[in-house]
Amino acid sequence: MTEQTNPSLMAHVSIGTNDFDKAVEFYDKVLGVLGAQRIVDKFHATGLAAGAADDGLPGPRIEYSEAYYGAFLHDLEGHKIEAMYWDFSKAPVSAG
Numbered sequence: 827m828t829e830q831t832n833p834s835l836m837a838h839v840s841i842g843t844n845d846f847d848k849a850v851e852f853y854d855k856v857l858g859v860l861g862a863q864r865i866v867d868k869f870h871a872t873g874l875a876a877g878a879a880d881d882g883l884p885g886p887r888i889e890y891s892e893a894y895y896g897a898f899l900h901d902l903e904g905h906k907i908e909a910m911y912w913d914f915s916k917a918p919v920s921a922g
């Protein structure tokens with residue numbers, strides 16, 4: 827049997843935590859096995875260099891929340907793609 831590579835991509839992953847530093851250490855290791863890394867700004871620069879069109883430089887998006895940091899591109903076929911980070915230290919506290 828020949829070895830195959832997995833062509834699937836992650837669309838979104840949302841994981842809550844009560845200990846950000848421990849979660850970062852854990853998920854960097856676990857998701858690193860899949861080739862995932864925390865690289866929002868590098869995502870945007872690499873996309874542009876590969877021919878994508880800019881649809882929003884990396885940076886805070888206060889129109890969404892003080893906690894939202896994202897970067898937006900249109901790929902070679904015009905699909906909008908996004909990489910984002912949610913900074914829970916800046917997230918509003920809900921009364922819920």
